[in-house]
Amino acid sequence: xKLSINLLQEILRSSPSSLVLPxxxxxxxxxxxxxxxxxxxxxxxNITNLDVSQLEVNTSKRNLLVVQLQPFISNFDxxxxxxxxxxxxxxxxxxxxxLQERGIHFSVIYTAMRPSRxxxxxxxxxxxxxxxxxxxxxxxxxxxxxxxxxxxYTCILFYASNFSLMAxxxxxxxxxxxxxxxxxxxxxxxxxxDINSTLSLKYxxxxxxxxxxxxxxxxxxxxxxxxxxxxxxxxxxxxxxxxYKLAKFNVSVISAPAEYSFHCQxxxxxxxxxxxxxxxxxxxxxxxxxxxxxQLQGFNIENSQFSYASDCTSFFTPAIWMGLVTSVILLWIVxxxxxxxxxLTTNSxxxxxxxxxxxxxxxx
Numbered sequence: 001x002k003l004s005i006n007l008l009q010e011i012l013r014s015s016p017s018s019l020v021l022p023x024x025x026x027x028x029x030x031x032x033x034x035x036x037x038x039x040x041x042x043x044x045x046n047i048t049n050l051d052v053s054q055l056e057v058n059t060s061k062r063n064l065l066v067v068q069l070q071p072f073i074s075n076f077d078x079x080x081x082x083x084x085x086x087x088x089x090x091x092x093x094x095x096x097x098x099l100q101e102r103g104i105h106f107s108v109i110y111t112a113m114r115p116s117r118x119x120x121x122x123x124x125x126x127x128x129x130x131x132x133x134x135x136x137x138x139x140x141x142x143x144x145x146x147x148x149x150x151x152x153y154t155c156i157l158f159y160a161s162n163f164s165l166m167a168x169x170x171x172x173x174x175x176x177x178x179x180x181x182x183x184x185x186x187x188x189x190x191x192x193x194d195i196n197s198t199l200s201l202k203y204x205x206x207x208x209x210x211x212x213x214x215x216x217x218x219x220x221x222x223x224x225x226x227x228x229x230x231x232x233x234x235x236x237x238x239x240x241x242x243x244y245k246l247a248k249f250n251v252s253v254i255s256a257p258a259e260y261s262f263h264c265q266x267x268x269x270x271x272x273x274x275x276x277x278x279x280x281x282x283x284x285x286x287x288x289x290x291x292x293x294x295q296l297q298g299f300n301i302e303n304s305q306f307s308y309a310s311d312c313t314s315f316f317t318p319a320i321w322m323g324l325v326t327s328v329i330l331l332w333i334v335x336x337x338x339x340x341x342x343x344l345t346t347n348s349x350x351x352x353x354x355x356x357x358x359x360x361x362x363x364x
Contacts, residue, residue, distance in 0.1 A: 005085060007093035008110070032109075036064055047095065057104060065106075067095055145295070146179055147304060148190045148199060154304040155192030156199050157261065158217070162292035165239070169288070173207050175215075189214075195221055197298035214240040219298040221258050230258035232299050237277055239287055247284035249277035254296075256310035261297035264312035275312045 012018050036042050042064040047055065057063050069088040092110070099106050148156035159180070165173040178184040179201065189200035199217040206213050216238040223230050234254040239247040254275050256262040266273040268289040275294070279285045297306055 005089045007089045011092070011096055011108075032111075033064070033066065055098075057102075059104065065095075067091065144180065145306065146183075146185075146187070148187050148192065150192040154301050155298070156190060156197055157295075157297045157301055157304075157306055158199055159295045159306075160291045160293055162290065164290045166288035166290070167210075167241075168286050171207060171209060173210070173213070175201075175203065175206060178203060178206065192298070194299070197221070199296075199298065211242050212240075214238075214243075216240070217296065217298075219296075221299045231255050232258045232260075232262070232297075234262070234296065236280070237289070239284070239289075245283055246281070247287050248280045249284050249289070250280045252276050252278060253312055259300050260308050260310045261295055261306045262312070263293075263295045263309035265293060267291040267294040267312075 012020075033044065042062040043058070044064045044066065045055070045057075046066045046068070055065075069091060070084050096108065145157045145159035147154045147158075160176070163175045163179055165175065167173065175185075184203070186202035186204075187200060189198075189202065191198045191200075197219045199219070201215045203213045205211055216236075217234060218236045218238065219232055219234050221230055221232050232255065234251045236251060237249045239249075241247070249269070252275065254262055254264070254267070264275040267275040267277070268291055269277050269279070269287070270290075277289050279287075295306060295309060300307065
């Protein structure tokens with residue numbers, strides 16, 4: 001919405017020069033601050049109170065000022081998204097105006113930590129039909145997957161483009177950057193074996209009001225005689241708040257052959273999601289989970305990469321069923337029409353206008 005970023009637009013118009021890049025490379029933004037500090041020996045300052053007038057800046061050295069804007073999820077609430085964008089626009093205007101009033105010359109880098117949309121490979125756009133997602137799908141992910149190692153090999157891989165929680169319908173917790181970008185997460189309690197694997201994600205003070213938060217993904221690998229193969233299944237998801245509040249969720253339709261990974265576009269507590277987390281105790285009813293582009297593999301990982309993915313969407317989707325039913329009805333109509341045409345007969349006698357009138361006895 002252009003009305004929400006009017007200050008940013010005015011800054012771009014008044015700037016003597018500007019460079020706008022059409023996409024964000026998460027691998028570049030992750031190491032941008034460290035690269036600037038190491039290559040140019042800049043002094044790093046994190047601005048928290050947003051009051052630039054009280055900021056002490058040594059103009060004889062290169063200074064790198066970092067301003068953290070408010071995160072928002074555009075998929076959930078459009079009104080809150082516009083409010084967050086407008087507030088971030090005010091923060092940018094406040095910082096830039098403060099630096100200009102103090103006569104400090106500066107350059108600004110305005111960037112996101114990851115792209116909001118993942119671009120697909122154009123060379124694969126011509127391919128038609130349903131197919132399993134292979135390793136190239138992993139290459140196009142916006143952030144690298146989180147991996148858990150057991151000795152010298154990777155035993156668990158986890159990825160999500162959005163990983164968020166909501167506590168008591170009021171406290172929103174976005175764990176995406178902490179998990180996949182900043183890696184501010186403790187995975188030391190994760191366990192791996194050929195039969196059971198547990199991905200443990202521990203966060204320290206993810207938001208105000210919560211000291212510790214642990215999320216566990218409990219997986220099993222079992223042999224099923226009906227399919228004559230092993231299947232990996234996500235049995236449950238557990239959320240432990242402050243080491244004593246345990247919320248446990250049962251999981252539906254999150255399973256795949258043990259040699260594959262599992263992928264689903266949306267996983268969470270919403271009834272609209274194809275893979276749903278079902279609360280199994282009273283504490284779980286206080287939590288909402290939102291995971292986008294979920295991919296998980298806890299067994300048989302090779303070369304530290306996701307294997308082919310079994311998707312949560314079944315082969316016969318509602319659209320496919322509608323197409324099949326419509327095709328059957330149309331074929332039935334065509335077959336009935338052909339049958340009726342084949343039943344048509346012609347007269348055995350015809351009237352000659354130059355000869356006597358044709359008389360057909362009633363007995364015929």
